[in-house]
Amino acid sequence: MTVRPARPTDRDDISSLQRLVTHPSPELLDAWPTVGTLLVSVDTDDHPVGYLLGVGSHxxxxxxxxxxxxxxxxxxxxEAYHERHMDASLTLFVHPENDGARACYDALGFQHDARVTDAFDGDDAIRLVYDG
Structure with missing residues (x-):
């Protein structure tokens, strides 16, 4: 399995994948690469089938x-993103009712840190932390 930095030619595939995100930030994706880091997991034909968009350690x-x-x-x-940010704990927000994502992050070793009010357009979030 290959994880690599995103390329401008990956944009359409990533935009399609972004539709799977419960609370997407299209403006953040539009600001890449000047704002954050965008990694993709690709299939055998080098087409993105997954992505991670991060800003700093978030x-x-x-x-x-x-x-x-x-x-x-x-x-x-x-893991690939963490390798780039070994000096800091990674953080993320997840919706409290997104059981699938919460189970995934729990299995990956993220720890519950705090509840954040109004993180998602009026909805609360759970802040998770990963130290690797």
């Missing part, structure tokens, strides 16, 4: 296509 978005789930892609994306 993971803003992570999505994997349903057809590519349970293959370790989320883990590989987080």
């Amino acid at each position: 993971l803003a978005e992570l999505a994997v296509a349903p057809s590519a789930r349970r293959e370790g892609r989320a883990t590989a994306l987080i």
Whole structure:
């Protein structure tokens, strides 16, 4: 499985994957690469089937296509991002009712840190922390 930095030619695939994110930030994706780091997990034809968009040590978005789930892609994306930010704990926000994402992050070793009010357009979030 390959994780690599995103390329401008990956934009359409990433935009399609972003539709899977419960609370996407299209403006953040539009600001890449000047604002953050964008990594992709690619299939055997080098097409993105997952992505991670981060700003500093904060993971803003992570999505994997349903057809590519349970293959370790989320883990590989987080590990690759963590290698770039070894000097800091990684953080992310997850909606309290997003059981699938919460289970994934729990399995990856993220720890519950705090509840953040109004993080998602009026909805609360749970802040998770990953130390690797």
